Amino acid sequence: EVQLVESGGGLVQPGGSLRLSCAASGFSFSAYAMSWVRQAPGKGLESVSRIGGHNSDTYYVDSVKGRFTISRDNAKNTLYLQMNNLKPEDSAVYYCAKGLGDPRVLTKGKGTLVTVSS
DSSP: OOEEEEEOOEEEOTTOOEEEEEEEESSOGGGSOEEEEEEOTTSOEEEEEEEOTTSOSOEEOGGGTTTEEEEEETTTTEEEEEEOSOOGGGOEEEEEEESSSOTTTSEEOOOEEEEEOO
């Protein structure tokens, strides 16, 4: 059974940083591209970033380029998202997702809440 467990969310002031983690199990982690998606209150799912199976081929949505960094540790079956210079509009539930494509159909974890507010 695929399990994805996100952690690292919380309340942070604008300009602050957080590091999200996603512990994966139940599948061959290194064989799959992975994604981070988010859902802000009252809005749909948005693909934020994705990474190929071996730390290659990263993608970022324009709104987070230069501020967020996706990475993975295949030895630990863990996906990361380093978020710097956070803005209030980054506030959302962040989900780790297996694979690429339409975030609505990807297998996701339960999410971790990020709130950026002063």
